[in-house]
Amino acid sequence: MDALQSIGIFAAQTFLILFAILAVIITIAMLASRAGDKSEIQIELLHKKYKNFRNLLKSQTLTKNERKELKKKLKEERKSQDKESLDHEKKIFLVDFEGDIKASAVENLREEITAILTTATPHDEVVVRVESPGGMVHGYGLAASQLLRVREKGIPLTVCVDKVAASGGYLMSVTANKILCAPFAIVGSIGVVAQVPNVHRALKKFDVDYKEYTAGEYKRTVSLLGEITPKGEEKFKEQLEDTHVLFKNFVHKFRPNMNLAEVATGEYWYGEQALGKGLVDEIRTSDDYLLGLSEKHQIVKVKYEHHESLSDKLTGIIGKAFKKGSISIIEELETRRFL
Template sequence: MYELLISYLFFLLKGLTVVLLIAAVIAVLASLRSNKVESAIRFESLNQKRQDLKKALLQQFAKSGVKASKQAYKQYLNTIRTKKKLDSGIEKLSKRGYVLHFVGDTKASAVKALREEITAILHVAQADDEVVVVLESPGGSVPDYGLVAAQLIRIKQAKLRLTVCVDKVAASGGYLAAVVADRVLAAPFAYIGSIGVVLTMPNIHELLKKNDVDVIELTAGKYKRSVTAWGKTTEVGKRHTKEKMQSIHDQFKDLVVSYRPQIDINTVASGEYWTAKNAMSLGLIDDITTSDTYISELTTTCEVYTLSTPKKRNLKQMLVASTQAMTQTIIDQLQSSTMV
């Protein structure tokens, strides 16, 4: 029995090798193909999606046999038929809206997809179309969120209307990006603001010294590595670092004022954050509403499309997934073989 089990195990390992080779070939072919096909960015009509959902729900309730539900479904179908007849006789002149979603981490990693989606919109949008960015971010790295803001500014430079919707939080770097919009909308209890700069760094110099560990770091330039995690922190180094942070803060404030000149910048640039009601009274946002409400209203006047970028798995991810699947198969087979 033991020899049979070992033989079976080697058989499964051979199978794993074959699966990995096949996965590698598929990954390479997919990579080559991706360089030739059109953009992976997808445009989905929200108008059509909502219409299909409404039809499905009305149809479901109509099947319940309730007279009012049947009448509502019949009336809806008649409305759709009438609309199609009107649309077939005239050219559609309605504006279009585009919905993007940005969920930011400390490195604003989603900016890669955001910049590509914005580029796609700029290829097809017309003047006076609207772009809605549903943004959620507590902030992060200064250069990364500066890039997010720069990408959103591209939309305005193309003469498109830009609206940012905040359902949860747009603080610090998140607000730095949001403030460039024509309108900033926020859900009632969303956190807004935190116009400030922070630097947090542990310092283990004394711990290293206590354990007789020397860290050698050579620099050229008076202020190179003013503050580090392992070196002795000097007053000169701390003062220089604070000056650099103040410079960034001043630039942050200048950006806010340039897009919202009515704001009392000395009041809002304290590093504090507020819920939407107070943020609106301070001039940080323009209205209190959710992204769902705003986008739903937009579909009544525009053809609205939501953009998405499917995440592609690289060769490493595909191999890991294949290995995990095969390993789990081996484990399942071994467990089933030893069951009594």
């Protein structure tokens, strides 16, 4: 009897502790949801940053009298700038795009481009530093469309490639009026690839039945678990070729003077080689280009930051846990096409 009583007391205490923890989590989530997302556009004035670098280095290498003269000169420059309006001057808007397989950065890119278009005019310039080895077709197609918004407004668009802009990354880059490339940066890879793991023979070996029901002859040409038929495989390859044709036509539209037959082989090239083949317009790093522009123009770096609220994070964790435990994990492994 004493043992049962002790168990009951222990169970009640455990329940109270769990209830208290759950209540705290719910309270925090409610407070976080009231606070909402803290999403914002961050601005950095790079021309001022470069100027501060220059002044700092000069001040450390000059004599005492020279430093006094420099200080006097800088004071006069600040006064003259205060009197003159800078609204009429050309502004350079800078955006960074670091791509992954899913082109996840496109969510920030669309906000950054929208913010820029509320202010920029055809007198200004937008510079995008692209770094991406490529990825999913629809993701990079949307990223390219975001950059096209700039060009369609008549605003000069420059893409700088310091490391890599291959496949989907190059798809984005060709929308620019001008592509700058570092000497050893990788560009090109105008091709399409699809990855399709298939375990049908293993299932068959162990007498495991798998049945898939579709409506539409080509709803599922190849799949992870089903048998890949010659007809389905042929259709799948045809779809890949169609995607490649779309890719090539898009490149040709913006770089019509390039020998498409020579470069649309899926190969990639380094900067100097890419320049010779017409894939880029100039061998130059983004740092050198921006530093040169900062001598006469304002450079405004625009970055969109999205901070999820705690409630969204908790919801996301629960959603991911559910997803991993459901049939959607098979969908994650299904056919995907990559640029």
